[in-house]
Amino acid sequence: MISQTAEYALRAVVYLASQKDVPRTTAYVAEATKMPAGYLAKVMQSLCRAGLIQSRRGLNGGFLLKNQPGEITLLAIVNAVDPIRRYPECPLGIVSHGRRLCPLHRRLDEAAAMVEAAFQKTTVAELIETPREPKSCRFPIVPPPSK
Amino acid sequence: MISQTAEYALRAVVYLASQKDVPRTTAYVAEATKMPAGYLAKVMQSLCRAGLIQSRRGLNGGFLLKNQPGEITLLAIVNAVDPIRRYPECPLGIVSHGRRLCPLHRRLDEAAAMVEAAFQKTTVAELIETPREPKSCRFPIVPPPSK
16 A cells, blocks of 8 residues: 555654654664665655665764654655655646546545545654554564674 | 556456457457557466456457456456556665565555555446446447458
8 A cells, every 4th residue: 555665754754753863874774774784774764865764974973853753744754755645637648638537446546545544644643652552563662783 | 657558458358348248359449449460469478367357269269258257357467467556565675674664665555555445446347337428438338340
């Protein structure tokens, strides 16, 4: 439903949010969230370009969120790397159809809009502050890499 | 949100449904629905294997729906070629997490379930019987290929 790239971007941002204001390197985030470092590096670049995260140079440098977790929606993260496909016009490319969608493509666009709305109303803060049930998955608080 | 392959499969089945019980060749469907014939041929094979369409041999042979349009859901078509990704367990592959999803992956799974439900409750019949507004897109009733 969302691409692997979008899922990695969500993992990375949620993980950085869970690390408070401690900068983390791509290698560190990759190990902690089980992502391939090379792939994650490209995702981090896209997140930087979109203004969602920032890098801090220096000995203890790394990536940080640019804004508060409560100000970052899941939709903003997905849109930064691989937006959900909408159907603004007939994908058959029939010029005369233009923006008049057939019933099939109208349904597909409605479903995409439904997912966008769900991601728009959820912030990263909600994902890290959710009280955990006993034995629930601890991600993004996985055991930190040895360093 | 759904793959190109899934969108092609939906186009093909909706188009065949609009052709009543007249068999259509892959080349014919490809031209009428603006899809690459080679790509569509693979999609048609998957739809046949899933039991959604059938082929009729002979001079006027081609593909037909196997069941009535009212019995075919959009979900069945998507699942036949490229199912929507669900998260039955932690995608980080952390064994101890197992089926206990973190808040992030629970939200992603909920969104995927929401889309599956929307596709499950919509049949192909609803898409071809929808009354068209004036000037609405005519797909799947596009001008038939010259033959």
